[in-house]
Amino acid sequence: MKEAKTQVNKVLNKLIPLYAHVPIGIKYVTPFQLVVGVILSAQCTDERVNQVTATFFDDFQTAQDFAQLSQAKLEKMIKPTGFFRNKAKNILGAANMILHDYQGVIPNSMKELIKIPGFGRKTANVILARLYEINEGVCVDTHVMRLSQRLRLTKHKDPIRIERDLMAITSQKHWETLSHCLIWHGRKVCKARKPNCTECVLNKICPFAPAPFAGSSV
Ligand code: SF4
Incomplete structure (x- = not known):
């Protein structure tokens, strides 16, 4: 749990500057x-x-x-x-x-x-x-599931359990930000079939990244 908390903070520190200001993908007015x-x-x-x-x-x-x-x-x-x-x-x-x-x-x-x-x-x-602007949980979609597993924020595969794990290791004020950042990073960089680990800002802290990146600054 302590390791996962440290890991999620590192992930947020890297991803917030990249994605926190990006609007959600769905366009709407009302x-x-x-x-x-x-x-x-x-x-x-x-x-x-x-x-x-x-x-x-x-x-x-x-x-x-x-x-x-x-x-x-x-x-x-x-x-x-x-x-x-x-x-x-x-x-x-x-x-x-x-x-x-x-x-x-x-x-x-x-x-x-x-x-x-x-x-x-x-x-x-x-x-x-x-x-x-209410944080009552973490939105777990296919990107959040994949990245949470690759980054070892959870060992689970079931979205309800993944959500529980992410809520336990992340401060409540960041629940929405975490899912938002993971979704955008999953779309743009950490794609399901071909994650672009070479260009990824998380490659030094990601256990899933290939050598020589993996774990180099954990
Ligand atoms: S290093 Fe690779 S596997 Fe890890 S988060 Fe980045 S793109 Fe995904």
Whole structure:
């Protein structure tokens, strides 16, 4: 635990200057558009999500706007993001629940957010951090999972356990920053198939980096 705490602090010190100021990949203006973007981003790149939402975000901004859509029409609008039937069902379910149970205002607690269709802890963490600046957990996506393992911040493979490990070793004020930085570093440098260890600012502290980098300043 102590080693992992030291390691995560080193990781944050290196990554915060690179990524803390970079906005999240999903483009949105209104809170409910963030909900839509996050739901659509499952199994889809942010670039594709942004291309698709750009075609209708001017006309559809609130939970009320989306709740008026038929399932068939919404499916057609979001089809290029994949898994469009399920995503349309979740967006409509989320719009209706937020409209009728929360008077159109997206709730600001994990307990309530995870009851919304299409929401898991990952989605809820993004919403809490971005809309309300609340750190209630660490958003664990595929990049956070991979980098946490490579950097030995966790030994687990299950996202819930990884989140628990990251929360235990990182100060709460940095939970959102940690996932944000790991996501961007995973996209740009530490890619799944070809991590660019030569150019990586973490190569001296990363156990996964090949010689001569690995562990050279741990
Ligand atoms: S050194 Fe390589 S494996 Fe380690 S974080 Fe950087 S890119 Fe990823």
